[in-house]
Amino acid sequence: MSFSPRKTALTPGSGAPKPRSKGTPDNPLAAELTRSLGPRKVLSNPSERRNYRYDAIQFGATPLAVVLPENTADVVTAVRAARAAGVPVVGRGAASGLSGGAAPALPGLVLSFTRMTRLEVFPQRREARAQAGVVTLSVTEAARPHGLIYPPDPASFRTSTIGGNLGENAGGPLCFKYGVTGDYVKGLQFVDADGDVYELTRDAYDLAGLLIGSEGTLGLITEATLRLTPPPKYTRTLLASFAEVGECAEAVSRAIATGAVPAKLEFMDAACTNAVEDYLALGLPRDAGAVLLVDTDGDDLETVEEERALVEAACREAGGTVRRAATDAEAAALWQARRSVSPALGRIRPQRMNEDIVVPRSALPEVVREIRALGDASGLPVVQFGHIGDGNLHPNILFDPRRESSEAVHDLAHRIALVAIRHGGVLSGEHGIGTMKRPFMREAVDPVTLAALWDVKRALDPAGRLNPGKILPDEDVEAHAHP
Amino acid sequence: MSFSPRKTALTPGSGAPKPRSKGTPDNPLAAELTRSLGPRKVLSNPSERRNYRYDAIQFGATPLAVVLPENTADVVTAVRAARAAGVPVVGRGAASGLSGGAAPALPGLVLSFTRMTRLEVFPQRREARAQAGVVTLSVTEAARPHGLIYPPDPASFRTSTIGGNLGENAGGPLCFKYGVTGDYVKGLQFVDADGDVYELTRDAYDLAGLLIGSEGTLGLITEATLRLTPPPKYTRTLLASFAEVGECAEAVSRAIATGAVPAKLEFMDAACTNAVEDYLALGLPRDAGAVLLVDTDGDDLETVEEERALVEAACREAGGTVRRAATDAEAAALWQARRSVSPALGRIRPQRMNEDIVVPRSALPEVVREIRALGDASGLPVVQFGHIGDGNLHPNILFDPRRESSEAVHDLAHRIALVAIRHGGVLSGEHGIGTMKRPFMREAVDPVTLAALWDVKRALDPAGRLNPGKILPDEDVEAHAHP
Numbered sequence: 029m030s031f032s033p034r035k036t037a038l039t040p041g042s043g044a045p046k047p048r049s050k051g052t053p054d055n056p057l058a059a060e061l062t063r064s065l066g067p068r069k070v071l072s073n074p075s076e077r078r079n080y081r082y083d084a085i086q087f088g089a090t091p092l093a094v095v096l097p098e099n100t101a102d103v104v105t106a107v108r109a110a111r112a113a114g115v116p117v118v119g120r121g122a123a124s125g126l127s128g129g130a131a132p133a134l135p136g137l138v139l140s141f142t143r144m145t146r147l148e149v150f151p152q153r154r155e156a157r158a159q160a161g162v163v164t165l166s167v168t169e170a171a172r173p174h175g176l177i178y179p180p181d182p183a184s185f186r187t188s189t190i191g192g193n194l195g196e197n198a199g200g201p202l203c204f205k206y207g208v209t210g211d212y213v214k215g216l217q218f219v220d221a222d223g224d225v226y227e228l229t230r231d232a233y234d235l236a237g238l239l240i241g242s243e244g245t246l247g248l249i250t251e252a253t254l255r256l257t258p259p260p261k262y263t264r265t266l267l268a269s270f271a272e273v274g275e276c277a278e279a280v281s282r283a284i285a286t287g288a289v290p291a292k293l294e295f296m297d298a299a300c301t302n303a304v305e306d307y308l309a310l311g312l313p314r315d316a317g318a319v320l321l322v323d324t325d326g327d328d329l330e331t332v333e334e335e336r337a338l339v340e341a342a343c344r345e346a347g348g349t350v351r352r353a354a355t356d357a358e359a360a361a362l363w364q365a366r367r368s369v370s371p372a373l374g375r376i377r378p379q380r381m382n383e384d385i386v387v388p389r390s391a392l393p394e395v396v397r398e399i400r401a402l403g404d405a406s407g408l409p410v411v412q413f414g415h416i417g418d419g420n421l422h423p424n425i426l427f428d429p430r431r432e433s434s435e436a437v438h439d440l441a442h443r444i445a446l447v448a449i450r451h452g453g454v455l456s457g458e459h460g461i462g463t464m465k466r467p468f469m470r471e472a473v474d475p476v477t478l479a480a481l482w483d484v485k486r487a488l489d490p491a492g493r494l495n496p497g498k499i500l501p502d503e504d505v506e507a508h509a510h511p
Numbered sequence: 512m513s514f515s516p517r518k519t520a521l522t523p524g525s526g527a528p529k530p531r532s533k534g535t536p537d538n539p540l541a542a543e544l545t546r547s548l549g550p551r552k553v554l555s556n557p558s559e560r561r562n563y564r565y566d567a568i569q570f571g572a573t574p575l576a577v578v579l580p581e582n583t584a585d586v587v588t589a590v591r592a593a594r595a596a597g598v599p600v601v602g603r604g605a606a607s608g609l610s611g612g613a614a615p616a617l618p619g620l621v622l623s624f625t626r627m628t629r630l631e632v633f634p635q636r637r638e639a640r641a642q643a644g645v646v647t648l649s650v651t652e653a654a655r656p657h658g659l660i661y662p663p664d665p666a667s668f669r670t671s672t673i674g675g676n677l678g679e680n681a682g683g684p685l686c687f688k689y690g691v692t693g694d695y696v697k698g699l700q701f702v703d704a705d706g707d708v709y710e711l712t713r714d715a716y717d718l719a720g721l722l723i724g725s726e727g728t729l730g731l732i733t734e735a736t737l738r739l740t741p742p743p744k745y746t747r748t749l750l751a752s753f754a755e756v757g758e759c760a761e762a763v764s765r766a767i768a769t770g771a772v773p774a775k776l777e778f779m780d781a782a783c784t785n786a787v788e789d790y791l792a793l794g795l796p797r798d799a800g801a802v803l804l805v806d807t808d809g810d811d812l813e814t815v816e817e818e819r820a821l822v823e824a825a826c827r828e829a830g831g832t833v834r835r836a837a838t839d840a841e842a843a844a845l846w847q848a849r850r851s852v853s854p855a856l857g858r859i860r861p862q863r864m865n866e867d868i869v870v871p872r873s874a875l876p877e878v879v880r881e882i883r884a885l886g887d888a889s890g891l892p893v894v895q896f897g898h899i900g901d902g903n904l905h906p907n908i909l910f911d912p913r914r915e916s917s918e919a920v921h922d923l924a925h926r927i928a929l930v931a932i933r934h935g936g937v938l939s940g941e942h943g944i945g946t947m948k949r950p951f952m953r954e955a956v957d958p959v960t961l962a963a964l965w966d967v968k969r970a971l972d973p974a975g976r977l978n979p980g981k982i983l984p985d986e987d988v989e990a991h992a993h994p
Contacts, residue, residue: 152768152873175770197715210717211694224959231937232680232944232982233729233964234693237720246716258770285635287658287741328811390635454712461715476707480971481716487970488963499715
């Protein structure tokens with residue numbers, strides 16, 4: 029065992045490369061990695077490396093070298109080379125994340141797990157073992173012939189990877205009924221900052237649970253054992269539209285109070301609905317203040333239809349208009365609307381700041397109205413959508429960096445975060461904290477707890493080499509800047 | 512924030528009280544606590560204190576003082592007094608635990624949470640907020656009028672407390688389908704070794720998850736927010752008997768392969784069945800090598816009965832004889848048999864060593880046979896039962912300390928643990944590690960992971976004051992004793 033608090037820690041933020049060693053004039057880290065792993069697994073060309081500095085939302089520092097590991101041994105080799113060079117290590121999968129978690133805060137080594145795609149299904153145990161680079165949807169595709177699925181369904185599940193999903197503890201529409209990524213992890217393998225390899229199950233001192241959602245700041249997850257479940261036999265879909273969001277939230281509360289447990293409960297505000305309609309022309313209700321999309325599912329058709337009827341009645345009682353999907357094709361079209369929110373918003377402004385707040389469901393109408401008012405006052409386009417069953421809302425600020433100042437965007441994002449906190453909410457439901465929401469952590473987490481999180485970080489990564497600059501705000505520097 | 516690796520750590524095991532201060536000749540800690548909390552909340556009389564040295568399976572050291580806190584502020588006061596006195600702190604609920612987790616390894620302060628019984632149900636949010644001393648069953652009793660239940664059902668749920676259940680991450684028969692205690696915890700409050708109070712939800716850096724199952728070694732859980740669910744509308748029960756355990760395990764595997772997800776799958780060997788039959792005379796099949804008890808449940812009666820039929824067919828195909836519970840009363844009687852295993856065993860020998868291994872289900876027949884053979888060779892009575900759906904087996908060694916040597920019992924327990932490890936299993940499914948299985952941790956967890964667990968322990972409890980001597984084997988001393 030080599031990481032321990034006794035080791036000398038690097039000064040936080042001192043992740044710059046050491047002076048170049050002789051004989052490797054350009055990029056000693058890349059040269060060393062190429063020597064030990066072979067050229068096929070290392071990207072050292074600047075134009076290649078620049079592709080690994082961003083995720084789906086944020087730009088970061090261009091890495092000094094990128095390794096495409098094919099197995100855990102490659103990860104160990106690369107991590108040890110980074111340690112020897114004194115540079116930080118950042119892991120990434122498909123980089124479809126929405127919090128900047130995979131965008132390096134400092135130049136260093138990036139490990140891109142996209143070649144680690146080994147996937148085995150064990151139907152008798154209802155488990156799959158997946159390397160970090162396995163695409164999320166592939167797990168269900170491999171399990172389905174055995175009558176099983178892997179439920180977590182982040183919107184990006186056709187491209188995102190299991191490693192990234194675990195790193196961010198990703199959610200998705202199904203998580204209202206079926207739980208988030210971490211609920212489906214039975215064990216995992218990870219590599220620490222020194223290149224030591226750990227194989228964990230979910231036992232006493234749940235280190236695996238600690239790694240899940242830690243965005244690569246405590247270790248690099250290389251493989252995971254995932255729990256599979258039989259899919260529901262039947263699914264029924266409806267769309268309800270409301271004059272305003274308060275009615276929509278009221279409908280959801282009434283529906284849940286009847287005992288119905290819909291599989292999905294998705295909300296879009298008028299700005300979001302219109303953006304999708306401009307993009308796809310699906311016939312969505314453009315003048316509705318709020319649109320609600322609902323799936324009920326289960327193994328008994330009568331119960332599934334009864335649950336849909338309960339939701340439908342709750343929507344009408346709250347003042348909504350309901351449209352049932354009569355066919356699977358119609359249901360698929362309605363869900364395509366929800367899945368197309370991201371590309372639809374990209375047509376309005378080239379960039380967006382995507383928040384991921386979770387508030388008590390009872391506070392939702394007020395929170396949505398306050399955020400709407402903040403957006404209107406700022407002059408920036410703001411759209412809102414999310415998993416309303418959990419109170420998980422995604423206010424998106426759309427902007428063009430050539431037209432709008434990043435200070436104005438950041439200021440508005442901060443005000444939105446404060447609305448969530450004031451209503452008893454938290455900053456991240458499913459996207460992670462990353463760099464995006466890191467500055468708001470001081471307002472979201474009390475100083476005692478924050479210090480405990482730092483203690484845990486130091487226990488597992490004493491030199492601060494793993495994905496520095498994510499989740500936890502710096503201890504000393506910012507403590508004075510934000511008294 | 513006051514705990515940090517920079518603090519001076521006590522030498523492990525140095526938990527003896529400081530020299531007596533003047534004016535409190537007998538017991539300075541008890542005197543100080545009585546002064547600060549009032550006499551009603553402190554037990555200092557030796558005969559009272561002796562009642563707090565054991566749990567349901569293990570004797571420990573008599574505490575120097577026992578505090579019965581009524582709220583979190585009392586816990587803070589007591590923990591700070593223990594810190595000032597330089598003695599360890601051990602929390603306990605109903606002390607129905609089966610691993611020695613609540614039995615103090617050293618004399619110190621015991622906090623008995625039985626007076627912290629505040630319980631609130633929030634039906635709209637499907638949540639309950641419970642203080643640590645709330646009895647597990649009370650949560651469901653309070654939630655049921657709102658159409659909700661709290662699923663985790665350890666056998667002791669009529670007496671065990673929420674704090675104890677969280678500390679040990681307790682399971683129960685329902686956990687095959689519904690998950691363990693930790694799966695129902697949305698947040699918790701805990702007090703650390705310095706008396707600082709933390710309020711956690713299940714966010715990035717899942718400290719709450721780390722506390723769950725840590726047996727009070729990282730912090731004292733004072734309150735928790737629990738997730739409630741609607742109960743299934745229908746339940747159906749069957750009992751199957753088999754000539755030997757291999758057939759029983761085969762039946763379970765076949766049943767699961769059909770896609771059936773029984774709510775409970777409980778196994779008892781012949782020795783266990785006969786012990787219960789001697790005790791209750793319920794008409795259980797005394798000559799069966801293995802008995803299987805199964806519940807199927809759900810909201811659709813047809814599906815529930817179809818699942819029972821699938822399990823029944825699987826049992827018959829594997830060579831079993833099946834008896835359906837025709838009425839709720841008959842089902843209740845069958846489950847009473849399972850719940851009465853503990854008192855039934857107490858009639859055979861006054862004490863028992865209860866293991867809690869989990870092995871791959873495919874290995875169960877071989878594991879049960881090897882343990883049977885070890886028991887027969889030892890001459891000690893050994894019975895086996897458990898949650899066969901998860902491969903969670905409870906081999907129990909029954910003994911009378913006046914007749915049987917504790918070395919022989921411990922040696923047999925160790926051999927049984929090694930059988931589990933050799934077949935790819937783990938030492939604890941739901942009872943925790945405690946002191947009971949602590950000596951086997953070196954064989955169950957690799958040194959790299961064990962060192963990481965110690966790093967986490969030191970990060971959260973640098974002075975080693977919280978429930979010392981539990982879960983983690985000592986680092987240096989035993990490293991040499993067991994090379």
